[in-house]
Each structure stands twice: as structure tokens, then as C-alpha cells.
Amino acid sequence: MTNAASIDSASRDILRCDGARLWDSLMALARIGATPAGGVRRLALTELDGEARRIVIDWLRDCGCSIRIDPIGNIHATRPGTEDLAPIGIGSHLDTQPNGGRFDGAYGVMAGLEVLRCLDDHDIRTRHPVNVTIWTNEEGSRFTPVMMGSGVYAGAFTLEHCLAQHDRDGRSVGDALVAIGFDGRDTAPALAAYFEPHIEQGPILEAEGITIGTVETALGQRWFDVLITGQDAHAGPTPLAMRRDALLAAAHLIAAVRRIAEEHPDEARGTVGQLDVTPNSRNVIPGRVALTVDLRNARDETLSRMVEALRAECAAIAAREQLGIELEEVVYFPPCRFDPALVGMVEQAARRLGHSHRRIASGAGHDAVYVARRHPAAMIFVPCEGGISHNEIENAEPEHLAAGTDVLLEAVLAFDRGAV
């Protein structure tokens, strides 16, 4: 058996994972909740989620892990280390969107499993324990809030609040945990560091032909519900000047949201994703439009300026079109800057492995964003086809998934050597 700490960082071999084994594990997991269109529907805390959890626990136990289940159902699998140190964490989630794909979440957990299997293959004992965590309900499709398990872990929500949340059928998180046997009593371990590999869920790496995204930040998010109240009227008899057209106001607002994103720096994004028109009839001027605004930015100050610009646009449009615009903020995630030392370690690993790489911002939320509130954390992105995710056609190349796992393994070993 080799002691990782004894290998000199310059002379040691570069370990590589078994890409075929990783792929096979991903595909085996994707059969649980597989959809005819090639995707996965495995909502949080359903029987299917329970089945996936049990299978992955079996695989993790085969790597010599002890298993702890905490009260929100997070699974912590720990491979022992040689010293009395906090574990190095790897993790992600097994739950999917209603029409989800095979890689979102699952990849991070399977990459963690593959790292443990590689360590076993090479009889490597690390100084730190290595911990693979499966976080409960990252997607938030069945229960809100999203990123529930990591949020409880980080203290963003209380356990009691989350256990009491209900799905549309009135089933609580607490009851759902009991039903699938994951109402744990164990204490979640504190971590020395946390790495989360994930498909990019965006188009940048593929478009630039780059294999590894070293995630420096996660964009802050501020979400709004907007209600525009004008006056229904007949499309024919009502002169233009006498209209109070809520959909026309909405159109100006949608264009303004895009403009605000374009005019601000720091990876600014602005999206109107949801819009509902009342009465939604071909020859009636719409009296009411409800829509959502999603603003994102890597810097909190810039994000605040975007929100100010949004409020100013709403006021200007309301005055010009003679109608009411109400803006309610419903979600605020501050931007997350991942740990610079861990980010550097990921970058160094990619370089050492000879993979093309770039710094990148995560536009989406991830469990790592909450974990980063408690421990040093970093993420590793790999390309996904067309940038498409949360979709049954979500796809990724086996060699990219293997490359990301190699980088993960290299970064874990670097951290374990005390390179931080």
C-alpha cells in the first residue's frame, strides 16, 4: 500500500481514473427513473430516489466507506484516512428535474465514487479521510427550497423549516424521508475542503473547445415576481392613445431586462423566463401580465445596480403606459467566490494533466455554493452537448467526464499532500 503523502509531487505518477467504469456507473444509475426519451425523472425523496441512494451506498460501501445519514437525508460516505484530520469532501446530488438528464448531479457523485475506486485500485491511503456526500433535493422540483440538503448543512435554512415543506400532494419532506428510510440521526461531518464536479449546463466550454472549467465564482441571483395591471379592452374599438396595454408594458420590460444585462459588467445575466397573460384572447388588449425577472452577476455591488436599474425601468414604463407595475423580490442568493487556493489547485491539476482549461463563472446554483459558506470549496466543470441541461437530451462526452474526474482526483491528492 502506498502512502500518498510520501510521494513527492514532482516525481509521482499521474493517476487516471477508469473512464469506462465511470461511464458504466453513470449509465447504470441513469436506468433508475429512465424516460423513453433517454432522460431521467427521479424526483427528490421518491421511491426512485430511494432506490438510487441505496445502490450508490452499496457501491460506496464496497470502497470501504462508512455511511452516515443526517436528519435532512444527506448521505455522507467516508473512506478513512491515515491521520486524524477532517475529510476532504466530494459531492453532488442524485435527484433530477421532472424531465432531467443523466448527468446533472449524478456526475458529481459518480466522479466521487470513481475517485475512491481509483484510490483502492492503487492501494493509496490518504492522510485525510475522503468523503463523498449525496445532498438531498438539490433541484427543488418537488420540494422548495432548492439545494435543501446543502442549505441545511450550511445553516442557510433550519432543519425544521425544511422538514415541514410539502409537495403538491401535501406530502412533507419529513414524511417522504421516513417513507424511503432516509430520516437519519447522524451528525454531518465538518470538511477540510469540498470539491464538486458538474457538467457546465452552459455552452461556453463546448463553444471554445475547452475540457475543464475552473469555477471561480457562482453568480449572485436576484429573482422577482412582476405584476403589470392595465385595463382589458377590445382590440378593435380602442384607440392606441387610450390603451393601458399590460403586454406592451411587459414587452418594454423584457427588452429593458436584456439591456440592463448588456450594460453591466461582471458576467451580468438578465432573463424573463415566465410570462402569463390575462385574459389571453386574440382580440382583447391584455389587462394583466404576470412575469418573472431573473438577474445574475458575479459581484454583489453590480447586482444591486442592476436591481436599481430594473426598478427605474418599471417606474418609467408604468408612468408612460399609465398602468401599475408591482415588483416583489422572491429569491436572493449573493454571489459566491470559491476558495482561491482550491481553485488554484483545480487549475494546477488540469495543467498537470494536460487538459485545456479556463476560469469560468457558474451561472446556476449548486450545492457547492452553500457548502462554500461553511468550508473552502471549489467546482470543476466539464462540457455538455449544446450547453443543454434540465432536459432529457442532456449529453456529455465520456472523455470529458473522465478528464474532470482525473482533475478531481489530482486536486484531492494535492490537497491531501498539504499543497494548500
Next chain:
Amino acid sequence: MTNAASIDSASRDILRCDGARLWDSLMALARIGATPAGGVRRLALTELDGEARRIVIDWLRDCGCSIRIDPIGNIHATRPGTEDLAPIGIGSHLDTQPNGGRFDGAYGVMAGLEVLRCLDDHDIRTRHPVNVTIWTNEEGSRFTPVMMGSGVYAGAFTLEHCLAQHDRDGRSVGDALVAIGFDGRDTAPALAAYFEPHIEQGPILEAEGITIGTVETALGQRWFDVLITGQDAHAGPTPLAMRRDALLAAAHLIAAVRRIAEEHPDEARGTVGQLDVTPNSRNVIPGRVALTVDLRNARDETLSRMVEALRAECAAIAAREQLGIELEEVVYFPPCRFDPALVGMVEQAARRLGHSHRRIASGAGHDAVYVARRHPAAMIFVPCEGGISHNEIENAEPEHLAAGTDVLLEAVLAFDRGAV
């Protein structure tokens, strides 16, 4: 009994209708299909429509009318004249929108009835017969096309086509006519002239404090279904420059439709009333938007120029936003210019009665638009509260309704005297 033709137009008395009786008849009719919110739900060819038809036929028979039912279910009630002349027509409809009001359609029929009652009150025999027509399915809420009965009368649609149309439950127009006993076999009469009183369904008369709208034209209408196809993508990870946002394209199109209406003369109107977003999720860039465009104008050439501008805008937006925009024309009503002599007669009647009046365009379609394809026709508008129609809160002032009926009576008598 007085012979109307024998009265000299300068010296004769001005007849006035019984405004209270008119109001009482309207309110009695509004009880058939009354909604708790004060409106009326009396869809075409339902049992309620049949009940309303039978009651109004009784009232018309009490005025000495003979009743003919034609094969599309239009009811023609004829009060005899003293000479062998084509009848002077008055008409409108009894069917309502699903959440309709008490006046749309019903007012025109009750005004016609009140004219007949006035003639009886004063023992006036007209040279021409006077004919009150109740047109089948003007609203088009249960069966399309709209203005079905007057459309068949004018040859815009074939009888066979209309009888075969189905409602959402698969019931055909032909079966619905049989079910309520209005599958007639009579021939519809040719008319010497046709007058249709109607609430304005727009805000102009009320805003300007004017009692009578002398309707010169009905706007032409061209309706389009638009399908915008971009690409669903995650709102967070997708940079602005890589988006193909169907809702952003829709926003530009909605603003363009308004701009096109503003930049064209001849009572131009442009409306997007219906819009549906897919997948319509807060944090997903919409990949697909279906929307409708409704363009109207008093002149066909200007309307064509508006359509050209719309097509150009769609092409420009599609190119700029890198997505597909398909435009399908689904309805084309050419503009209708009402008969100048009859329009002048309505105007002269308003002047003689001392009512404020103005020339106005009808923005909406009406049975008179189809009748005008076959016979000289004109319309008389009265104000409605807030310009609101197709709504349970639709409202009108009794004195305005009476004034419109007085103008109708005066115009009918003027025509009958041969003033045309």
C-alpha cells in the same frame, strides 16, 4: 292611422321611443342567462339562446310581425308596409360572449322591437315593411366563424360549411339548431336598407361626451398566428450573446406591432392579445413563443402596408436574434364603408333630434359589415361605460340607449319617406 309617407318632413312631429319600455325589455332579456356578477352568459344555439329567441319572437308577434326562420337560424320578423317594397331592416344578435354583458347585440334587437312598438303606439303605417332580424351566432364563442348568420346571409360562407361546424363537445351547428327548434326552411328576405344600433364597445363617445356615433366605416382586420422558435437554455449559465431567446424576440415584435399602428394613418390599430411561452419556467430562457397579431385599418391599402411592415419586422428580428419566426394569416376582413346615403340619414336624424354626434369608425366586426356586402347598411353607436364590453360589467345609460333608438326610428322613417 297615420300614413308616414303623407307627413311632410319639415312640419311633422318628431317621434320618440319609450325609453323606460326599452330598458325594461333589455332587463327582461338579460335575465335569460344572467350571471351573478350582473352579466349574461348565453352562448349561441344553447337552450338559453333558444329561450331568448322564443320570448323575443313573442314580443315581435305582438307587434303584428310575421316570423320567418332561415336555414342558418336567422329570425326575420316583418311588420307589413303599405306598398310592395323590400323591407327596411333593423337587426343584431342575442348570443353573448361566455362572460358577456347585457347590451352587446341585445340592444340592437330591442331597439328594433321598440321602433315597431312606437310605430304601433302612433298607428303609423310605413310604405316599406319593417323587418327586425336576429342573426345567429354573432360572437363566435361556441362556434366559428364569428358573424355566422349574417355571413351566410351575405354569401361570405356557405350554409353547408356553417352547419357542419362543431363546438368543443363535438356538437354541430346543424344539430344545435334542431335541438332548439330553429332549423328553419324559410327564405331570408332581401332588404331595401339595413340599420344596426349597437353600443360602441370602445371609449371614444364617452370620453368626448357625445351621444350618437354615426358609423362611417368598419375597420378591416388581418389576424396572424406567429410562432417564434429559439432554443431553451438555462438562464444562469448561458451568456447573453449565445442566447436564442424566443420571448425577447416576442417583446421586440410586440413593440413593433404598436409602432406599426402608430406610424400608419386611417385609424390604424395593432394588438398582441394572446401569448404563450414554452417552457414558461422562471430560470429557463424560453425556446418557443406562440402569439397572435391583430392589425386593423379603415383602408385596405394602408392595411396591406401594415402587413408588409409586420413581415419585415419579423424577418429583421429573426435574423438579429438568430431564431425562426413563422407568420400565418388566419383571418382577413376587408374594411367596410357603410352606405353614404344611409350614414347621412343617421347623421341628419341625430341633428334633428338635437343629439351630439360624430362620425366614427367601428373597430370591431358586426353583422352589419356582412349585410353591407348585399344591401345598403349603416350603424348607430351609443356610448358604453368606460368603453368596456365583452365583460359582465358592460354598462350603458338608459338615456343613451333611448337616444340611439330615437335616431334609428327617425332614420327608418326618413328612408321610408324616400329621403334616400
